[in-house]
Amino acid sequence: MTDLSLLHPRTVDEAIALQREIARRVVCEEAHGQIERVAGIDVGFPGGGTRGRAAIAVLDFPSLALIETAVAESEVNFPYVPGLLSFRELPVVLQALERLSAPPDLLLVDGHGRAHPRRCGIACHLGVLTDLPSIGVAKSRLIGMHEPVPQRRGAWVPLRDGSEIIGAVLRTRVGVHPVYVSIGHRVSLERAVDWVMACTTRYRLPETTRAAHALASGTARKRETGGEGLV
């Protein structure tokens, strides 16, 4: 069901045009049913080469118990260009997504959503391609300005680009750098912040993101029977 025509631009200009088109399709309000399966999405490059490994960890909500995982590896050609990250990482992510027994109800993507120059970060791109609710959770800023974030756990301030609010800078834990939360698809910013907090327990990043990261980077611990799969 995925519209792959929105994923393979031939030039940078074409990529930017696609992003403008995708940004138009983003739904910035709640448009989903009950959410029981929350997925963390991340891509790593073990060894630092061009071989990308996408990992998806599906957790039960609200218990946050691990339900299932999926991994896919593939050669990545598109270079890393700030603002065009999704064209580099999404192809292999979609491969991993196809290996799940069922689609997740919500995606927590490692990277920005609307907090992007054209309001089309990787979380928006993936959300629109799959038409699944998604949220962007980034560890650092791409664009936007904001006031200092109060130290209290759960405190957040708006991330602005000019007069527009494009995301939230959220303190998930006391004493850690805040994370950048933004709308991916089919969810409001306020609810996105709530989801991120609900998935975060004792670390800076949500458990979903942590589980996916552990699988995508060689840091995966030994357990599970699941496939480490090549194609």
Place this chain on the structure above:
DNA sequence: GCGACAG
């Protein structure tokens, strides 16, 4: 022209 710049 000079910085900034998700992962």
Place this chain on the structure above:
DNA sequence: ATCTTGTCGC
């Protein structure tokens, strides 16, 4: 993102 030991702080 990835390459890496020790080290500061709670």
